[in-house]
Amino acid sequence: MSKKQSAIADNKNASGADFSKAPVNAALTKVQKIDLYRTMVRVRRFEERSLRAYQAKKIGGFLHLYIGQEAVAIGCCSLMGKNDHIITAYRDHGHAIGVGMGMNPLMAELYGKVTGCSKGKGGSMHFFDPSRNYWGGHGIVGGQIPLGVGLAYGVKYKGLKGAAMAFMGDGAVNQGAVHESYNLASLWNLPVIFVIENNGYSMGTSQERSSAGSLAKRAEGYDMHWAKCDGSNIYEVRETMDHLLNLARDQCKPSVVEISTYRYRGHSVADPDNTYRNKAEIEDYRKTKDPIHVFQQILKDEGILDEALTEQIDTEARAEAEASAEFAEVSPYPTVEDITKHVYWEEDHPEHKTSQGRIFFE
Amino acid sequence: MPLITYREAIRHALAEELARDPHVVVMGEEVAQFNGAYKVTEGLLEKFGPNRVVDTPISEAGFIGMGIGASMLGVRPVIELMFWSFYSVAFDQILNNAANVRYMSGGLINCPIVIRGPANGGTNVGATHSHTPENICANHPGIKVVCPATAYDAKGLLKSAIRDNDPVMFMENTILYGDKWEVPEEEYLIPLGKADIKRVGKDLTIVAHGRAVISSLAAAQQLEREHDISVEVVDLRTIRPLDEETVLESVRKTHRVLLVEENKPFCGVGAQLAYMIQEKAFDELDAPIKRISAIDTPAIYSPPMEAEQLPTPDRILKAAIELLR
Numbered sequence: 001m002s003k004k005q006s007a008i009a010d011n012k013n014a015s016g017a018d019f020s021k022a023p024v025n026a027a028l029t030k031v032q033k034i035d036l037y038r039t040m041v042r043v044r045r046f047e048e049r050s051l052r053a054y055q056a057k058k059i060g061g062f063l064h065l066y067i068g069q070e071a072v073a074i075g076c077c078s079l080m081g082k083n084d085h086i087i088t089a090y091r092d093h094g095h096a097i098g099v100g101m102g103m104n105p106l107m108a109e110l111y112g113k114v115t116g117c118s119k120g121k122g123g124s125m126h127f128f129d130p131s132r133n134y135w136g137g138h139g140i141v142g143g144q145i146p147l148g149v150g151l152a153y154g155v156k157y158k159g160l161k162g163a164a165m166a167f168m169g170d171g172a173v174n175q176g177a178v179h180e181s182y183n184l185a186s187l188w189n190l191p192v193i194f195v196i197e198n199n200g201y202s203m204g205t206s207q208e209r210s211s212a213g214s215l216a217k218r219a220e221g222y223d224m225h226w227a228k229c230d231g232s233n234i235y236e237v238r239e240t241m242d243h244l245l246n247l248a249r250d251q252c253k254p255s256v257v258e259i260s261t262y263r264y265r266g267h268s269v270a271d272p273d274n275t276y277r278n279k280a281e282i283e284d285y286r287k288t289k290d291p292i293h294v295f296q297q298i299l300k301d302e303g304i305l306d307e308a309l310t311e312q313i314d315t316e317a318r319a320e321a322e323a324s325a326e327f328a329e330v331s332p333y334p335t336v337e338d339i340t341k342h343v344y345w346e347e348d349h350p351e352h353k354t355s356q357g358r359i360f361f362e
Numbered sequence: 363m364p365l366i367t368y369r370e371a372i373r374h375a376l377a378e379e380l381a382r383d384p385h386v387v388v389m390g391e392e393v394a395q396f397n398g399a400y401k402v403t404e405g406l407l408e409k410f411g412p413n414r415v416v417d418t419p420i421s422e423a424g425f426i427g428m429g430i431g432a433s434m435l436g437v438r439p440v441i442e443l444m445f446w447s448f449y450s451v452a453f454d455q456i457l458n459n460a461a462n463v464r465y466m467s468g469g470l471i472n473c474p475i476v477i478r479g480p481a482n483g484g485t486n487v488g489a490t491h492s493h494t495p496e497n498i499c500a501n502h503p504g505i506k507v508v509c510p511a512t513a514y515d516a517k518g519l520l521k522s523a524i525r526d527n528d529p530v531m532f533m534e535n536t537i538l539y540g541d542k543w544e545v546p547e548e549e550y551l552i553p554l555g556k557a558d559i560k561r562v563g564k565d566l567t568i569v570a571h572g573r574a575v576i577s578s579l580a581a582a583q584q585l586e587r588e589h590d591i592s593v594e595v596v597d598l599r600t601i602r603p604l605d606e607e608t609v610l611e612s613v614r615k616t617h618r619v620l621l622v623e624e625n626k627p628f629c630g631v632g633a634q635l636a637y638m639i640q641e642k643a644f645d646e647l648d649a650p651i652k653r654i655s656a657i658d659t660p661a662i663y664s665p666p667m668e669a670e671q672l673p674t675p676d677r678i679l680k681a682a683i684e685l686l687r
Contacts, residue, residue, distance in 0.1 A: 119468030128467035135434060136467065143454050146424050150431015157387070157437050177454070180424025187419065342469030343503050345527040354522065357555025357603035360503065361634070
């Protein structure tokens with residue numbers, strides 16, 4: 001697994017400048033910094049609680065956990081303006097919490113309950129919240145990337161100043177749809193940032209066994225700006241993304257960014273995770289690059305966090321996750337009648353319907 | 363009433379909707395500067411400009427997915443597939459994204475896109491260019507499928523499709539593009555899901571869509587003239603939603619059914635119709651339902667044989683006579 005060596009311990013970039021001094025980070029208030037930290041902790045506790053629910057057979061299908069990658073989603077989401085949009089693949093719980101969705105509807109969705117954010121119709125891979133400019137939650141690797149280009153197209157078409165962040169994993173970069181998307185974005189100057197969350201593995205296949213060349217550097221072939229950064233440090237993520245978001249919003253220029261990160265768990269819970277990497281690698285990340293520990297240390301050094309506060313934040317996050325599991329447990333399932341709802345806009349809005357004929361068959 | 367071609371009817375529908383709704387954008391390969399591979403979009407770039415009529419590079423998955431993404435924000439793309447055969451390059455975007463995003467989000471999102479273009483064989487362009495995927499598309503809840511046979515139907519249905527807030531797959535036919543029909547100048551809409559009796563008759567019901575309607579009408583004329591058989595031709599116009607009632611009403615009148623389609627037999631539109639008719643009008647049938655589909659192989663190139671592969675008036679005629687024996 002190739003990872004950029006960043007001097008994480010001292011929070012500095014390659015030329016020695018302190019990430020916390022970058023304008024986008026220096027502008028944060030104390031409360032906002034704590035909130036960034038808190039949100040990452042909440043993501044982790046939510047993921048851990050959902051893992052236990054899955055093991056207790058409350059959740060069916062797949063569960064792709066975001067544990068270890070928190071700084072990427074939270075860092076990016078924290079920069080969203082009102083005309084910025086995000087879309088991602090199936091490792092989408094962190095982004096959901098990052099845009100501000102509550103844990104209750106998320107957990108209920110995992111349980112398949114009608115109180116879920118997708119009314120139980122999507123599941124883990126399909127969290128959406130258009131009101132927060134969050135467009136999912138998608139199952140087919142790379143399939144969401146053209147949609148992300150479309151979000152950028154829509155923003156530009158409407159004459160708005162904004163950007164779309166289209167997230168994918170390192171496993172998606174070889175899909176044809178992704179290359180088509182790069183071309184369209186660059187050809188038409190669409191304000192999209194292609195964010196590659198590189199955790200080193202596409203399912204069980206490492207980057208060196210999957211991809212020729214360097215991932216973000218492929219952007220050069222499409223005449224697009226690109227960057228790399230270390231996803232262990234939320235300050236670094238924010239600084240890198242701030243530049244790219246401004247490039248998109250102000251100049252309508254797309255870019256590709258590769259953010260190196262890591263997942264502690266397997267590709268999904270079903271992945272035994274013992275065929276393609278070793279425990280030493282996971283331990284090394286935990287000790288030196290865990291984004292929550294890294295930021296905790298940074299904020300302690302800034303005098304903003306102390307033991308008591310981190311303890312409190314953790315306790316509250318666990319309690320919130322536990323409460324969401326209780327909420328999910330007592331919520332009802334959808335009914336058989338609910339199955340045929342939300343397929344067609346027209347059927348869901350009969351007062352506006354102009355079509356005739358039979359639309360569902362048996 | 364003016365006589366205009368099917369091609370012009372589509373063009374007028376596009377122009378009217380582009381003028382009416384600033385969210386509508388026409389996009390596809392060669393639609394703008396080239397004036398359309400089949401000249402359907404001729405003149406639209408000049409009239410509406412490059413923001414509204416957009417030439418795309420050859421990347422169906424990319425630009426169709428892009429259109430779907432933009433539609434989530436309220437843009438209303440009308441995307442041209444130069445040949446509907448190229449849909450398979452964008453299968454995931456159309457049948458996983460456009461068809462499913464509303465459902466997977468529990469109804470939070472809708473994708474008001476139209477994908478339109480010619481879906482037909484009979485032009486000697488070979489097996490990969492001759493697909494008629496209305497049956498494949500209609501098998502996917504979440505999208506709608508329209509197959510107009512005449513200029514009048516094409517215009518009214520395309521306008522409805524563009525105004526529809528669900529994804530609509532609109533399938534035309536290059537062979538029909540030059541056919542002229544009476545089309546009113548005043549604005550009109552045809553609702554999706556409403557079939558049309560193209561010819562009234564009493565001895566036999568033919569149900570068809572697209573070019574098969576035209577072939578069936580030709581066969582019907584000959585059947586009347588030479589065999590004294592009165593044929594009713596039901597043009598489905600929309601595949602999904604499906605106007606079952608118009609079909610059944612005709613079956614109750616004639617008691618014999620011949621299904622004609624350019625689809626291949628296995629799981630063609632005819633298969634669905636046959637199930638529906640026997641389920642709902644079993645006692646009305648005086649004979650088993652008969653079906654003429656395309657001959658069940660990839661589309662052949664050799665021009666005279668390709669013509670034979672499709673449901674010709676001659677094959678329709680023979681099947682009709684057989685049915686009434």
